[in-house]
Amino acid sequence: MAASRQDAVVHAVTARADARALTPTVWLTYSFAPEWFHDALREAQTGHDHDSRRREILFAVCFAESYLFECVRDEVLKRDYDGLLEYFPVPHKGRGVRRRWKEVLKQLLENGKIREAPDLGGRHEQEWKRLVDYRDGLVHARASRPQTTARPNERMPVPSKTDLDRLAAGWALRIVIDRVRRLHEAVNTPVPEWLVDP
Numbered sequence: 001m002a003a004s005r006q007d008a009v010v011h012a013v014t015a016r017a018d019a020r021a022l023t024p025t026v027w028l029t030y031s032f033a034p035e036w037f038h039d040a041l042r043e044a045q046t047g048h049d050h051d052s053r054r055r056e057i058l059f060a061v062c063f064a065e066s067y068l069f070e071c072v073r074d075e076v077l078k079r080d081y082d083g084l085l086e087y088f089p090v091p092h093k094g095r096g097v098r099r100r101w102k103e104v105l106k107q108l109l110e111n112g113k114i115r116e117a118p119d120l121g122g123r124h125e126q127e128w129k130r131l132v133d134y135r136d137g138l139v140h141a142r143a144s145r146p147q148t149t150a151r152p153n154e155r156m157p158v159p160s161k162t163d164l165d166r167l168a169a170g171w172a173l174r175i176v177i178d179r180v181r182r183l184h185e186a187v188n189t190p191v192p193e194w195l196v197d198p
Contacts, residue, residue, distance in 0.1 A: 027081050031070045034194055036063035040173045044198035050164035053172070054138055057159075060172035061135040065097045067180055068104060075189045076113050086111075098132050101179075105186075118186035120179060127175045134159040134172075170198035 040059035043052045069088060077083050087104045095103065101120070108114045120128070137143040137158035145157040159167075177195060184191045 027079075029073070029079075029081075031066070031074075033063055033066035033070050034192070036060075036066055037173075037195065039063075040176075041196070041198055044170040044173045048169060050161060052169065053164045053167045056169070057131065057134050057172045058138060060176045061097060061132060063173075064176045064179060065100070067176075068097075068101055068183075071180075071183060071187070071189075072104060072108065076108060076187060096132070096136075098129065105183075114187050116186050118179075118182040120182060124175070124178060124182070128179060131172055131175050134163070173198050 036059050040056050040063055043056035043059060046052070047055070069084075072087060073079065073081070073084055077087075087107055088100075105114070105117050105120075109117045134143075142158050143160070145155065147157050147160055174197070177197065180195060181191055
């Protein structure tokens, strides 16, 4: 009697395991890029001091990082979530946002996932580099370094308080909006309706 009850339990567990193998995987995703964008947009539209420029810079680069991943996930790879690891390995091997934007797009082009790479060079690349340098300086405290004319440039704050005071509202966000529009042009997909100029 005890042996047959045990067999029944083993059989039931096996049946449940087999049913799980036939069940499709459920993926949960969330898109943070629109939220980062609206955070940056709010700072660009309502703030007129160095604190607003500081927050706009941080939010704009966070938007750029999230948007690259989410656009590739949803529009380029069409939600092939396993395929994401090829382009965005975990851990990301120390690739900063500038390298990721270059390397991921290059890899997508080489793999035939996009028809052409976006034109992200020239003046746009210079402004993008400056934006990321400012974000890095704020996050990693280079912006807090002491400033004097007697120090070489590499030891000066980036961005300085003076740099932040001189930035126009919307500067950081416009750079990233331009980058996203160039990406969509190359991928041949529409720009999201919520992506508006500040």
